[in-house]
Structures are given as structure tokens and as C-alpha cells.
Amino acid sequence: MTNHVTQQRIQADLQVKASIEPQYEIEARVDFLCSQMIETGQHALVLGISGGVDSTVAGRLAQLAVEKARDKGVDARFYALRLPYGEQKDEDHAQQALTFITPDEVLDINVKPASDALLASLEEGGLTFQDAVQRDFVLGNIKARQRMVAQYAVAGAKSGLVVGTDQAAEALMGFFTKYGDGACDLVPLTGLTKGQVREVGAALGAPAILVEKQPTADLESLKPQLADEEALGVTYTEIDAFLTGQQVSEQAYTTITNTYQRTDHKRQLPRTP
Template sequence: MRKLDYERVTEKLTSFIQEKVDDSKASGVVIGVSGGIDSATTAYLAVKALGKERVLGLIMPYYQNRDIEDARLVCSSLGIEWEEINIKPIVDSFIAQLGFQPDKRSLGNIMARTRMVLLYAHANAKNYLVLGTSNRSEFLTGYFTKWGDGASDYAPLINLYKTEVWEIAKLLGVPERIIEKKPTAGLWEGQSDEEELGISYRLLDEILWRLVDLKMPKDEIAKELEVPIERVEYVDNLVKKSEHKRRLPVGPTF
């Protein structure tokens, strides 16, 4: 992986948040706090950049599990204002109007888009910006819901790989139990990011960095990392098939 000066990166991230909020004349930022590493790191960066008085955390569970406790821990540790909204009644009301029962992936997308609506409602009411929590690993592989958790005004972590976010989190003092927990999007009970992606974040990041940033040939990546070429091709396919999720809608030119 690339070698970063994480103290310098942290300074750049906080400056970025401060500049974007100031330039937009916003009063602060709102963040969806899930109890995971990405939202926790984003919240810690926002407080470092703006102060706790200008950061609002929204905890928006569908399932009642440990993630809620972890999200509360992040907000209370930072001393920020936070609200907890149970999205189950909202999501279930959507489903009741569909006329069919969505599969678990579609249900997860509805949950993510419901959270997006709530984030922007609070942002509009308070003249805040929505800070997204997507990292580069998820962005490049399309591991996010289009117009859901992929929707935000600014995404401070979007050019940092997941393994790099872990390092930033350690530097910021994010609670250890958040850093060490198994990554999950919380889209269904027992869901795990790495199981759903079909690859560990550490190997994924090593391949992505060489494939996307260094533009190395796939066979060379496989040889250097001592992995089957199929692993590299698998990641390359994730990037290619999710390209539409990384751009605004396009149409033909005339």
C-alpha cells in the first residue's frame, strides 16, 4: 500500500471540512452515525474541524443491536448533539405500499435511502451540510447504495482506502471497540462487509491501489501479491460494473 503521513492527512481532512463549511456559509454539519469505523472517523474529524457545537449526529437504526450502543458511544464521547430515529416504521410503511416483499438487498437500499432523506431534512432545517462517510474502497467497488449512503454534500474519506481509515481513526482516538469491530453496513442481521464483498479489506485495498492508482497490469498485480489472477479480475469486475454509481445520470448528445 501507499505510504501516507497520517498526521498530515488528518490536518488536510480537518482543513477540508472547515473550508467547505465556511465557503458554503453553512452553520455546521450532520452525520449519520452508524457505530462503524467510517462514520465514527468522520464525526471525530468534524468535531476537530468545527467544534462539537456545530456537529449533529443522527443515529438511525432499523435493527435493535449493538451498533446502536456503539453509535451512542461515539456521540457521547465527542459530546455532540445527537438524535436517535427508529427508521423501522418509516421503512415498513414504504414496503407496505410496494405491493410485494423486497429481498434483503432491496430492503437494505430502502433503509439507506430513508436515512439519506432524514439527513437532508435535518440539514435543511439547520442550514447544515451532510457529511458522507464513504471510503475509497467502497466507492471504487460500488459497495454503497446509489442515492442512499452514497449521497452527501462532501465526503472527507472518499479518497482514503478502508485500511487507511483505520489508521486515521487510531490517530484521532476513536474508541478501540469501534476500530476492532467487524465492518458491517447493518443492512440485515448478521451482515458483514467482507463476506458480502467476497474479499478482505486488506487484500482488496492492495489490489485496488495497484489496479486503479498505479494502473498495473493484472498479471503483475497477481504475481506481486502472490494471489491467483482470478482475485485481481474479481476486483477489476467490481470496479467496472459499478461505474454508473460514481457519476451523475448521463444521456445521449445531439
């Protein structure tokens, strides 16, 4: 199978368009969130806000969706959650995102006590690690899953649906924690490349500092604010080019396709006999 054919297949699987009209995407995705809430009989949307462009854009779409639902007579609300592990180094960006989103309600939930307690219990129960790096990696995934536990707790209390922030670039690279930030009910950024998310963010009027911010999952305590691109071994420019059918270097192509294959289990439902 040629490189181009492989790219086309993956592009179709991840529902990527070569180019977008941002205003159309805004309206379509707001409509999606609103209709899903109404059809399921739920009355709230819940999303963790980190200060990155993905959660900023998804958060604003969620707020617009509940406002549209209220116009239709539905008593709907958007709950924006701050979910720091202790003190977040770029907390100012998270606060700027909240100011832009103007959510109906904000809940501030520190996931550090629960995350640390679980890791301690695991070690007390006999779990050992190869080294400090592996221990930190496991803790990072615990943080992501504790954040999702918190979001579903709020959703359960408020009859809501949890909104995810996954977009096509992260889906391609499997760059999310399984049953952590990868667990959600609605994924409004599906099919958008990283660059297209930025386009939508700019069209929504999000602060430029957030739209152009260097992405970081910020899960590793030993490497705080580690850039996604450093962790991935490939740039978002190359990932987006791959997703939109453009030619990329052989090194980028190999890294992307190998990662896509290796992380396939993350994009699938649990397997059965």
C-alpha cells in the same frame, strides 16, 4: 492492459496514496470540512453515526471542523444522527462512537416505521418480488435511503451540509446504496483505504474496539450484521493491497475489477443524451 496498469489507473481515479501520514490527513480533512462550510455559507454539518470505523472517524473530523469554524467566528454546529432500523444489535458501539466524537447535538431517529411503510405501499401498489431474499435486499436499500432522507431533513432545518463516509475501498467496490449512503455533500474520507481510515482513527484516539471492528453495512434483516467481506467476496486486506499497487491473487483481481466495472454507474453523475 496489464494488471499493474489497471491498478495504477484505478488508484489514480480514486485518489489513493500508497501510504499516509495520519496527522497530516487529519488536519487536511478538518480544514476541508471547515472551509467548505464557510465558503457555502452553511452553519452545520450532519452525519449518521453507526458505530463503525468510517462514521466514527468522519464524525470526529466533523466535530473538529465545526470547532475550528467557531474559532473563526462562525456559529457552526455538528449534528450526529443515530438512525437505527428498530433496535440495532451493536448499539453499544454506536454509543461508544458518540462518546468519543462528543458531537454538539445528537438526534435519535428510528427509520423502521418509514421504511416498512414504504415497502408496504410498494407491495400494495402491485410490486412483487422473486423471493424473500430479493424483498429483503430491496428493503435494505430503502433503509439506506430513508437514512439519507432524514439527514437531509436535518440539514435543511439547520442550514447544514451532509457528510458522507465513503472511502476508497467502498468506492472501488461500489459498496454503497445509490442515493442512500452514497448521497452527500462532503466526503472527507475520499482516497483513504480501509486500513488508512483505521490509521486515522487510531491517531484521533478512537476506541480500539471501533477502529478494528469487523465492517458491516447491516442492511439485510435476514442476515443481520452480515460482514462486508462476506458480501463482497474479497477481503479488505486484498482490496487495500489492490488500491496501493500491490500484487493480489488472480481471483481477488478478477472479483475487484469486475465489480469496479459493474458498479461504475454508482460513481458517475446521471447520464444525459
